[in-house]
Amino acid sequence: MKPIDLLIGRPTPNLQAADKLAAASQIILSQPEKSGMALTYGPDHGEDGIREHIGDWLSQKYRPVSGRITRDRIIITNGASGALAGILQKFADPSYTRRVFLVEPTYFLAVQTFLDAGFGQRMRGIPEDDEGINLEYLRRQLEEDSRTDDGILNTGVPRTKFPAQGYRKIYKYILYVVPTLSNPSGKTMSIHHRTALVELARQYDILLIADDVYDFLAWPADDGISHEGLELPPRLVDIDRQMAGSSEWGNTVSNGSFSKLAAPGLRVGWCEAMPNFIHGLSTVGATMSGGCQAQYTSFLIDEMLVSGILEHHIQNTLIPVYRRRYRALVEAIKTYLYPLGIRISTGKPYETFAMDDASNRVPTILSGGFFLYIDFPRGNQFPSATEIIRIGREEFGLTIAPGEIFAVKGDPESLKRAQSTFNLGTRLCWAWNEEAVLIEAIKRLAKAVQRAQELRS
Known part of the structure; x- marks a missing residue:
């Protein structure tokens, strides 16, 4: 694998x-x-x-x-x-x-x-x-x-x-x-x-x-x-x-x-x-x-x-590729992780404007960057993020970020907050992998979750 x-x-x-x-x-x-x-x-x-x-x-x-x-x-x-x-x-x-x-x-x-x-x-x-x-x-x-x-x-x-x-x-x-x-x-x-x-x-x-x-x-x-x-x-x-x-x-x-x-x-x-x-x-x-x-x-x-040339590279290479990868990742999450209760953490959408094909200024929501965050269900019935990440790594060759690494070192309260907030999930990046690999990664993550659930039962 x-x-x-x-x-x-x-x-x-x-x-x-x-x-x-x-x-x-x-x-x-x-x-x-x-x-x-x-x-x-x-x-x-x-x-x-x-x-x-x-x-x-x-x-x-x-x-x-x-x-x-x-x-x-x-x-x-x-x-x-x-x-x-x-x-x-x-x-x-x-x-x-x-x-x-x-x-x-x-x-x-x-x-x-x-x-x-x-x-x-x-x-x-x-x-x-x-x-x-x-x-x-x-x-x-x-x-x-x-x-x-x-x-x-x-x-x-x-x-x-x-x-x-x-x-x-x-x-x-x-x-x-x-x-x-x-x-x-x-x-x-x-x-x-x-x-x-x-x-x-x-x-x-x-x-x-x-x-x-x-x-x-x-x-x-x-x-x-x-x-x-x-x-x-x-x-x-x-x-x-x-x-x-x-x-x-x-x-x-x-x-x-x-x-x-x-x-x-x-x-x-x-x-x-x-x-x-x-x-x-x-x-x-x-x-x-x-x-x-x-x-x-x-x-x-x-x-x-x-x-x-730089602007051409951004507009005609980077954004189209990242946009496709983002869409592939989101669709895979909705297909394979949503049934398990996992959700994309979006916050309040940022409303902005863009131009449509007729050069009209139209409202839209901003997307992009490199990352999105997913939240695992809360409660003792769902496996911990730590266990899911471990199984993903050891059994499915999947590397994802433990939420606790995003806490602020030097602030003990930050790590405490993490345990009830962002450590109940993980950051995913779409910039490095092609669409097919991203889809495969989410399939493996779903299997890791299911495996963790089996071990708890």
Whole structure:
């Protein structure tokens, strides 16, 4: 029995734009003027022209109410993971930043970055609700924490980062979230929650780090509507910009990546935020020492952006393939798992608009990303997720994620909550496997559930 992995969260190798990257590389390396710049240490922010092209592209994709995204709001990074580490290095301090909040279930591989930054005991999980984040739970946490004197919280920990050393802004709180097509839950945060979250961020001096890496892999839930012309949700950084009263640093940063769009191995992405924030991020030590941390690969991406090849790859290769795989996975779940009482966990659908075949603007529901979450029935009569996952692995060659890995380390209450919520289910990824393999995987999962039920009887 050939193993099947539904835990792995990356594109199939044949979806990586190898041929397009080879062509872009040939163009760059065959022109001495371009190759000379691409192969040397680059400006700390990245090349101005490339930043401008990324800003124009983002402006076309998001259509922000506040207008065009200018290059001073953009920095080129070595991918979303590296950028997250840089943001924490420059704008957070364990001796001052009181808490790091992560929306749970959370992207489990991001947790280590916060641990590395020294926030282990300061990390707290904020549960999702049907609209993407439990705002009242967050509000209560902030109100409770604000009643605690700073001196009590920080006793024995001397401050380590000062303005004179280049740390002109340290936030009191950090909150990490994947607002659109979240990893792992697949939920999309409502407009109401996005706006309220930015308002809370301003009130309590929170930096909202938004992992916006799945936004461009979106399509209408209605199979009869084209994905071209789909209107994307405004990012937290868009809402922060358009709301009156923004500070010079802002309270949001959009962390984007080309890993899901071109190839993960490129290690190139971008951040968008207020110009002062972007300048501050460019002064992280590793960047100041070596310049732009994705100099050469940013030239490849720029070539693909300007030529339209990247957008063509997204619209005509990635989305159609992922859309078919998603549909195959959903239909298999409904066919083989629904009779067993297992359901897809969707939250409140995000309503948006797209264009129909007659170029009319029509309402639809947003779908996409890489992941969906399924919930197992509650109660002692149904086997535990742990037992199902074990049997799936040992007897059916199936790898799926135990829900407990999406808890927030450092927060003992997060794991407790998991036992009664997201650990009663699992995340499934459709990006790695072809349709036939996805269907076979769900058949095996159904057999694993049935086998677990037999062992309990």
